[in-house]
Amino acid sequence: MQEITALLQDPAAWIALITLVIMEVVLGIDNLVFISILTNKLPPEQREKARRIGIGLALVMRLALLGTVAWIVKLTAPVFEAFGHGFSWKDIILIGGGLFLVWKATKEIHHNVDPQEEGEDFIASSRNGTFAAAIGQILLLDLVFSVDSIITAVGMTPHLPIMVAAVIIAVTVMLVAATPLANFIEKNPTIVMLALGFLLMIGTTLIADGMGFHVPKxxxxxxxxxxxxxxxxxxxxxxxxxxxxxxxxxx
The missing domain is CATH 1.20.5 (Single alpha-helices involved in coiled-coils or other helix-helix interfaces)
Structure with missing residues (x-):
């Protein structure tokens, strides 16, 4: 309690909180675009629920990771070396998430460009994905973005209360923005292709980061x-x- 009171009276702590909130919101855009595209493929009555569950899982996951900060920091330690580069668990998670994002974005672009190739039954199933499959894919990307987000937060401030507050505020902003963004994407078909292009670029940069080639955000x-x-x-x-x-x- 004394630590929180001291932080509330410290201007530097407020500056750190504001900076971290902005960073978390910016980093959350990637996750939000993916959730919007994925949930728009569900039946209309399930979309809002899926977005809330997906973003809620992101909050739970990030808070859980903050509770194991000491372990999270260890994820950056190399576990094996290949091609002259030491790969850590963080790198492995980023590469896996990047590959999944590239595969998913490429698949969705293909379906948007040539929807007739695999028949009407396939189109119907692709437009009306299952609720469980959507949540599973959102959870997978939540893990990737959460690990990257928390490791970045740990590097910006040593104070756990500031990190927790920043994560809660940022995820609340995501929750408020999720439905308007998803509706905007659905009403503007060209935006879908642009958003998929963003996801393709983000997936590529995640792979590059995992391979040791850092691309400035x-x-x-x-x-x-x-x-x-x-x-x-x-x-x-x-x-x-x-x-x-x-x-x-x-x-």
Missing amino acids: GYIYAAMAFSGLVEGLNMLARRKRQAAKAAKKLH
């Missing part, structure tokens, strides 16, 4: 922001064209 999010800006301009242009066509029909 700023480059990734700058590319995502630029792509989002371009797509936003395209959406405005489409709406203006549609409005012009509607005006011509009235005349």
Whole structure:
């Protein structure tokens, strides 16, 4: 209790909390995009529940990992060496998660580009995925993003209460933003392809990080922001064209 009181009176602790919250929210965008795309494939009545469960599991997992900070830090210690690089459990988790994300994004892009190839039955099943399968895939990616997030948090502050508060605030923001983001993606089909491209890029960077080639997150999010800006301009242009066509029909 005394530690928490001291932290509340320390301006440096508040700065650390704000910084960590912003970082956690930014890192959570990846997870949120994946959850939005995956839950939009479920029947409408199951989507909201799946998002809440998926994000709730992310919160539980991150808080559980924070309770084992000493063990989490050990995940960065090399367990074997190959190709001149020492691989830790963190690296293995990142590579596994990256490969899964690349496979999933590639599969979804293929289905969006050529939906007729495997027949109507396959299309129906792909659009209406099972609830359990969606939760299982969300849980897998929650683990990957949670490990990366917590290790980053440990490197930013030594105070556990600050880390716990930052995680709770960031996941609450994710919970509030999940449904509006998912609805926006569903209403704008071109955004789906853009989001899948983001997931493909994120998966590739996770693999690169696991292999020892660190890609600064700023480059990734700058590319995502630029792509989002371009797509936003395209959406405005489409709406203006549609409005012009509607005006011509009235005349």
